[in-house]
Amino acid sequence: MNGNITLENLLKLLRKNLHILMGWMIGSFAVTALFTFFIIEPQYESISRIVVNQTENRMSNITSADIMTNISLMRTYQNIILEPIILEEVIEVTHTNKSLDEMRDKIKFQNDEESLVFGIAVTDKDPLKAAEIANVTAETFQEKIGDILPVNSVTILSEAMPKKTPTSPKVLLNLLLSILLGFLIGFMQVFLRNLLDKRVKSSEIISELGWINLGSVNEISSRELKETILPIPKRKRKQKMRPRIEREGLEEARYVRQTKEKIKTNES
Secondary structure (H helix, E strand, O other): OOOOOOOOOOOOOOHHOOOHHHHHHHHHHHHHHHHHHHHHHEEEEEEEEEEEOOOOOOOOHHHHHHHHHHHOOEEEEEEHOOHHHHHHHHHHHOOOOOOOHHHHHEEEEOOOOOOOOOEEEEOOOOHHHHHHHHHHHHHHHHHHHHHHHOOEEEOOOOEEEEEOOOEEEOOOHHHHHHHHHHHHHHHHHHHHHHOOOOOOOOOOHHHHHOOOOOOOOOOOOOOHHHHHHHOOOOOOOOOOOHHHHHHHHHHHHHHHHHHHHHHHHOOO
């Protein structure tokens, strides 16, 4: 095999092994589609947005220092939401058959570092359940945060609404990635197989190595081979040859008969 792989040679190699690439791409696409549409359960996300104000001043008197204090406490508020004091009541109110750890895995937070507003995002296979858990979590936090920290007010800006479109799995992205993955696997198979193949496949390699080319044998298919083979002629039926002794006897008898005929002719 030639050690120098050019772009032209690589394209020829891929074109020659296109059936391998297509096989991997179609197979990967089919498996991903099977998992995406029939095995993986779709998940729906609903978000409830709230704002927390810790200062007792009116909004007109809030300074930038007060805002920075509230922003710095944002992580604290989110950690409190994930504590049993909030989640146990959420589980009880929503009648969710989940443990605390499972409920924590369902809840994510969305917030801007420079904003007092953050969102409680809940993911569930049931869109109605996801919206219910998000709203109950926000309401429970609103009721109990005053007993934990000196918070002036918690305002629910928007309630979670059930979504009709699942957030996962992402069908189009998964299918595109499956095609790309199939191509990469097929490419690696073709490349490694060609790299490990030590056979000389062209006269150019012989010239580059400085060897003498004694000739080449073209490869033909079995069909072409059958077409080039000439049919075997049928053998002619051999005539039976009389034995030599029999032939000599016949000649001698013919000679005697001819001699007798001449004698009779002379006598007459």
